[in-house]
Amino acid sequence: MxxxxxxxxxxxxxxxxxxxxxxxxxxxxxxxxKKVNTALDDPVNFFKAKDHNDRARDLSAKKDGMKEAIKTIEAANTGIESMYDMLDQMKSLASAAKTSDNTSDLKTQFDAIRGQVQNLAEDSKYGGKNLLGNDALQVEFDENGSNKLSVQGIDAKSQLGEIRTASTTKTIAAANFDTSGGMESAIVEIDSAVKTLRTEAQKLASSLSTISIREDFTNNMINTLNTGADQLTLAxxxxxxxxxxxxxxxxxxxxxxxxxxxxxxxxxxxxx
Incomplete structure (x- = not known):
């Protein structure tokens, strides 16, 4: 009723x-x-905010890749710095051999340090990538992967102390301290290897700077996107x-x- x-x-x-x-x-x-919780509240602002938040999440994933790339380059640079120290020791031994009567011991020390070049290079990897083992690194900056940077490593792993780049090969031969010419040749080879390493270190530094700038840009863009989404939906x-x-x-x-x-x-x- x-x-x-x-x-x-x-x-x-x-x-x-x-x-x-x-x-x-x-x-x-x-x-x-939030003033907009579902598409029923405001379909235009809801989907605009969703697009902003989705892009922010995608860029956040790319930012993680940039952080890993930075650490990979830093690992290679650490290896190069240590190689400088070893090459400096080898140069000192070759120079000392010029005025020493005990070249046999100096030769043994020279070759022992020379043999560590490969070990240093092999230990300079990070996250499965080794830029001193001729690996290449590709860093993506945008959400669809169209903007990226390629970093080509060098081959510094040879048993003979070779340092190979895309265009050159610098070889440090086993110690030959029987003649002054052999000692001088070792010094020249070491200086040439150091020069090559410095060139590669500069390239790595340039790539590192580019990635760092893009990482900062990505952080700012993520903040902008999240702020924009909030302005559309927050109460x-x-x-x-x-x-x-x-x-x-x-x-x-x-x-x-x-x-x-x-x-x-x-x-x-x-x-x-």
């Missing part, structure tokens, strides 16, 4: 129901901190708090008005 309501009661009830619905939406905004908590107070007041007034309408109907019944 349907219950008949007076026009005033029905109007008050409808207003009260609308107020309750608005309070639920406002409460959702206050609890989530003004002060405004929503004020809205809730206003709606609570309206709800109280609606409840009071509905009660008054009911009392009016009861007064009519008392006439009979």
């Amino acid at each position: 349907a219950i008949a309501l007076t026009a005033g009661m029905r109007a008050n009830l409808t207003s009260l129901q609308n107020t309750t619905s608005l309070m639920e939406n406002t409460q959702k905004k206050l609890s989530s901190g 003004d908590m002060n405004e929503e708090g004020a809205n809730m107070l206003m709606l609570q007041t309206r709800q109280q007034l609606g409840t009071t008005s509905l009660s008054m309408s009911s009392q009016a109907a009861q007064a009519v019944l008392r006439l009979f």
Whole structure:
């Protein structure tokens, strides 16, 4: 059996129901901190914000790759710095042999240090990549991988102490200290190898600088995208708090008005 309501009661009830619905939406905004939680709230801003957030996540994944690339280059540079030290020791031994009567011991020391060149190169890897083992490194900067940087390593792993680049091969021969010419030849070879290493170190430094700049750019872009998404979806908590107070007041007034309408109907019944 349907219950008949007076026009005033029905109007008050409808207003009260609308107020309750608005309070639920406002409460959702206050609890989530967002004015746009689903596409139903605002389809344009919702999907724009989603695009921004999706791109920010993709760039964040690329940023991790940049961090790994930086560490790979730093590992290679650490190896080169240590190779400088070893080559300097070898040069000192070759120079000392010119005025020493005990060239046999100096030759043994020279060859022992020379043999460590390969070990240094092999130990300069990071994350499975070794830029002193002729590996290549490719770093992607954008979300679809179209913008990238390629870093070509060098081959410094030969048992004979060779240092090979794309265009040159610098070889440090085994110690030949029997003649002054052999000692001088060793010094020349070492100087040439050092020069090659310095050139490669400069290339690595340039690549490292480029990657670092792109990493900073990516960080700033991620912040920009996230901020843009927030501006499209975040709620003004002060405004929503004020809205809730206003709606609570309206709800109280609606409840009071509905009660008054009911009392009016009861007064009519008392006439009979």
